Amino acid sequence: MSFSSRKITEKQDIHLKTSRCDSSDIVKDLLDEDWQHAAQTGQIIELEKLGEGISGSVSKCVLKHTKTLFALKTISVDANPKTQQQILRELSINKTCSSKYIVQYYGTFMNETICSISMAMEYCAGxxxxxxxxxxxxxxxxxxxxxxxxxxxxxxxxxxxxxxxxxxxxxxxxxxxxxxxxxxxxxxxxxxxxxxxxxxxxxxxxxxxxxxxxxxxxxxxxxxxxxxxxxxxxxxxxxxxxxxxxxxxxxxxxxxxxxxxxxxxxxxxxxxxxxxxxxxxxxxxxxxx
Missing domain, CATH: 1.10.510.10 (Transferase(Phosphotransferase) domain 1)
Structure with missing residues (x-):
């Protein structure tokens, strides 16, 4: 079974699966539900705050037990569940896009307790x-x-x-x-x-x-x-x-x-x-x- 087709459960973490998948590709293979679980179980480690506004931020992050850097943008959104789901559906299209002229998107997940959406994407060091x-x-x-x-x-x-x-x-x-x-x-x-x-x-x-x-x-x-x-x-x-x-x-x-x-x-x-x-x-x- 491929890494990306298996849901991460409460008893599993990304580290246990690295033997089946090169760590540099983990962020590319995660499903949105995997990102959700990673966030809920503290597997997203913030290394540096890249930018911050009134109700959002961008950080340089890494997944626990891996080395691949990625950027995580978090934005406050409307509390309406229908609006949130609409945004998640539209953002899911981004992961299917592939061009050297656009930033690669890895996944999106909701932070329901604070009404925000987080987007994991390619980190651009420049x-x-x-x-x-x-x-x-x-x-x-x-x-x-x-x-x-x-x-x-x-x-x-x-x-x-x-x-x-x-x-x-x-x-x-x-x-x-x-x-x-x-x-x-x-x-x-x-x-x-x-x-x-x-x-x-x-x-x-x-x-x-x-x-x-x-x-x-x-x-x-x-x-x-x-x-x-x-x-x-x-x-x-x-x-x-x-x-x-x-x-x-x-x-x-x-x-x-x-x-x-x-x-x-x-x-x-x-x-x-x-x-x-x-x-x-x-x-x-x-x-x-």
């Missing part, structure tokens, strides 16, 4: 793009044009993959773009429900700033919503400040870049049931610009 550009800014520098081009290309390829699977990211911002130790760029927090996006907006300051106008107005998300947020993100890291300055301060340039991104021909962003255009083709045009 940190977030938000921290990287702010560190450069603090040292009187900024991210160069060539690295930004590579970052943009990786993000767009990640979005192309997600959109090919009919997944809209919904929450693109510098803190949701991660770097591996080797310097690879990956998207995280993709495909989350509107309910969870709202929870994260309250938890981690800044989420709402990157929302597309249609999202702010309560309208339906679309492919162009991701493009809007991406445009803001690229402009921010290239100029070391958020593109829309406080009232009274001069506007940033080139604002024309953002205008161009959000005004790409609608025909190239129409869903395939209408004009049979594949979502994965949406960004091939953009990459040639």
């Amino acid at each position: 940190g977030s793009l938000d921290k990287l550009y702010k560190k450069a800014k603090a040292n009187g520098a900024r991210i160069g044009e060539h690295p930004i081009r590579k970052i943009a290309e990786s993000i767009l390829k990640g979005l192309s993959y997600l959109h090919s699977r009919k997944i809209i990211h919904r929450d693109i911002k510098p803190s949701n773009i991660l770097m591996t130790f080797e310097g690879h760029v990956k998207l995280c927090d993709f495909g989350v429900s509107g309910e969870l996006v709202n929870s994260m907006a309250k938890t981690f300051t800044g989420t709402s700033y990157y929302m597309a106008p249609e999202r702010i107005k309560g309208e339906t998300y679309s492919v162009t919503s991701d493009i809007w947020s991406l445009g803001l993100t690229l402009m921010e890291i290239s100029q070391n400040r958020f593109p829309f300055p406080p009232e009274g301060e001069p506007p940033l340039v080139p604002i024309e870049l953002l205008n161009y991104i959000v005004n790409i021909s609608n025909l190239e962003l129409v869903d395939e049931p209408v004009n049979k255009i594949k979502w994965s083709e949406n960004f091939k045009h953009f990459l040639k610009i």
